[in-house]
Amino acid sequence: MTPKTENVTGRIYDIQGFAVHDGPGVRTTVFLKGCPLRCLWCHSPESQRSEYDLSYLAVKCVGKELCGAPCVGVCQSGALIECEPEKAVTGDRMVTKVKVDRERCAECLRCAGVCPSKALSASGREISVEEAYTRINKDRFVFKKDGGATISGGEPMGQFEFTLNLARKLKENGIGVCLDTTGYAPPEQFLEILEYIDLFLYDIKHMDSKKHRSFTGVPNELILSNARLLAENGASLQIRVPVIPKLNAGMENLEQTADFCARLGGAVKLVQLLPYHSMGRSKYARLGQPYRLSNVEPPDEAFMERALEVFLSRGLPGKIR
């Protein structure tokens, strides 16, 4: 058994209050870093690696003229390069910003430590169960009957000791917990955390294991078997199906997905179809990573309605978004 402790720390990249897309009601969501999957459509690239990422937000950079560019001085790999001076957005002064050469960057994060404007920052921080709980508890008054906390990621099961203890702490203090998971984790861990989770937000991305591997980097057998295991052991599941044109939005795959969900029976409280969007694109730029999913457009509403019908016709509770 995993020990009960509040001293264990987790590595997170954000905590967001008033999250409305992470389960029922109004919720506060903890986003953990690190994910075993590499979905092509991922809208939170900063969640993927366990290590801290160097994030650079050019609009926050005040320029060498004002701060003296200490970042360039501390960089040992020559990855920070001064740009051509440009005119400031307000006023007439010139601004010499920096840019990050990602090829050279060793991600030592020294520059983030000295950047006065925090244009260069480490994406990620350590947080204890107690701290995370205290932050979530501040928002308690908006949770009401349906809302609560959501532990998300990345893959929260990847930091199992932290996730388990946080879920337990929340549950013991009367805050409802959703776990947003890819399902890609050891089955015994799911069985252990089950009693603290009110609702699993559970992704099913493709029914064909080969295609699953090519789009996400991992096969789907473990994911599907964990879903069945949870259903058999009394878990409540909200199945989330991202609808990505050209990748998993064929009718055949949607029908197979719906059949699978139907076989899970009463455990499935809702199937949520999430149409692809490209809002995460700017985050890739901040991390200096390429956006790998080109020429895919969001599906139109008419298609989403047809896709939804596939699920509704099997008696599943479903909705778009």
Add this chain to the structure above:
Amino acid sequence: MEYDLRVSDRIERLKAKREWYNDGRLRLNSERTRIITKYYKEHESEYPILRRAGFLYEWCATREIFIEDEDILLGSTGPGMRTISFNIEARSHAWIKNCLGDSDEKFRAAWQTPGCVWVDDEERAMLLDAAEYWKDRDIHAHMKGFMPPEIYEHFGSGVSDIHPERTFSMPEGHFVANFEKAIKVGFGEVRRDAARRLAELEKNLTWENARSHAFYRAAIKLCDGAILMSKRYAQACRDKAATESDPARKAELLKMADSCDWIMENPARNLWEGLQVIIFYQTIISADGQQHGQSIANVDRYVGDLLDNDIASGNITRAEAQELFDAFILRIGDMIMLYTSPPNDELIKLNREGRSLFNTLGTDHTISGGIHVTIGGLKPDGSSGYNLASELMLLSFRRLVVPDPSVCIRVNEHTPDIIWKIAIESSKLAGGIPQFDNDEVIIRSLVERGIPLEEAREYGIIGCVEPTIPGKEWPCCGSTGSFGGVTLISVLNLCIHGNVNPMTGAAGRLPCKKLYEYESFEELQAEYERQVRFYVDFQQKIFQFFEVVYSEFFPCISASVMMDGCMESGKDVTWGGAKYNALGVMTNTFANTADSLMTIKKLCFDWKKVSLRELYDALCANWEGYENLRQMIINEVPHYGNDDDEVDELARWCSDVYADALMSYKGPRNCAMAAGSLTLTANVFIGKRTPATPDGRRSGEPMADAISPRQGAALNGPVSYVKSAAKLSHRKFSNGNQLNIRFDPRSVEGDEGTWKLRELIKAYFELGGLQLQFNVVATEELRKAQKDPIAYKDLIVRIAGFSTYFVHMSPEVQEDFINRSEQYV
């Protein structure tokens, strides 16, 4: 919960006619100036209240009457739709001379070029002549004849803005007349009442009550005027019917004529008559001083039973009633006015560019009549005040999508789901239409201001956010005399710079230390508190002075005739005749002041990272050479708006110091002083004249608006945002306050987004928040609108206590709006 968004063809046409905002087909209303100037010239020695009533009678009797082909409700403040009014008594003479009299060339460019507000040559000559007459007879001139000259010595300190040439122009009565009595009792009965009281008075006339003799005679004259005007509209309907070929429209006009013959004199008998009385009465009040922000408030309460009776008796269908509310909003929204103090060159420039005249930077003028409609609430016994009229009224706002008038929803446990749904969906589409007001907090604050609970439950909102008891209170919630309260950040600046405003070099009245001389943070706080108390005392003296003069020369008989208390006491509202009295004073810059105090406390005292001297030098240098210190402040010092208890406590302290000082005084008319916080666009203007502040703000940059956190400082999401704001002592804000939130549209889309916004509003109110309004518009859309104003001409945003078209705002105000924190939910 579906609702019908299609408006009738004639409402569509009427709406198009009123769209002067976007095509500039707007005319200056010179008619009122012509009538009042002529009357005043011919009645030089008439006693002021009789003179006011005499002029108003003349206005009712001679003003031009028009009826549009689409009109089903009648009445306007000027001789046609899209006329913009102004108040010649409110120091307009300088404005007229500057804007109209400079040169023929400039005049034509500003006033007679297509797209400009229009004045013809004849009007121009008349206005110039009127300006000459009023130069020594307007409010400002009379104030100069009273004010001790020392009061102007404060000017330039940044705290108080009493300027010898600019102050004391507008009365800013900001009230709600007794529309309910006008509808349900009528001017005929009020006239009889006044006549009876006059006869009684004559039997026992004393020194104490002799002035009331004039009051009752003025009341009778006003009633005569109101009744006469309605009958003139009746005749105009008949004239129009005579040439009308469509039999249905002809019958409608004749029916309207019959009603116009009946109403004003007698109680309204149906919904149409009730709504018509409101418009007619509002136009008369507008002619009597045109006090910007005089509101209509609880229309659903005034006409709710008339609507119910009409529906029950089959007199009207729901669709017909809906069309009436549509027409009502368009008529009310057409009553707009101009502040007449903007710098003339800027006005001319804006006019030439075809831009709004009302958003001239530095004057916080808005494209609005400042009229506010309140929806729902409670009955005196505490039961639900929502009715069918509430729903139809709100739905008309949703159907029309116009920025004027303002509208608010009173939120309580009875607020129906359909109201929530329409309100939030409307507000997602057009910023701040409606805003949301918290019954529990506002009612409690009114009770603390001295209003009995049963009457407090019937409050309505005036202007932007200011609560009042309609028809019973003379609240002056716009600050009598149109000068604001105390600018808190400027008080702190005096404490930092040794009682000098470094922007002007002007000194305040209380010598004090410089920032680096304070021994402890507590010493600085004590100095700040001493200064705030001094300036609050100064302001309240000015209010007393102003109202002495104003009540003598410019009584407000149009409001007094119906207002509870006035007829009984024989006193005008400006003489203290109303049943309840108040004076609202707005203050501002809580967020900047609290963040600045927090910076000093943390960096210089708690953490000892920076010396007071270094911070002082950085401020004096406007952060030049101190950018890293500025960044440390922005990134490391906690800011208000993030649910940080320590800085939020400082914000609460700042507002309490101010409110407690203000509330310790009895104002003019022995009234309660009511604190509030609202900035309109003045946060930009105040920022322009304020030096660098310890919160990392550079000299000239905008302040935070109202009680909202600083631009870009709220980084913990909307729950933290509202939690910080809720920690202020809202029950001390009986003059209202305002919290702005802007959301990314993608985060609140669909029904789910709607219900979750409701949860956030409820959460804020459960924590004790008073008022909230939101915009749902993405930064990128606003940037596009700046580049292509034509394509975005219909984009409505809530900027402060008013909604307006985004593209009509000045570039500085647009920038400030964009920089306010965008919240994702």
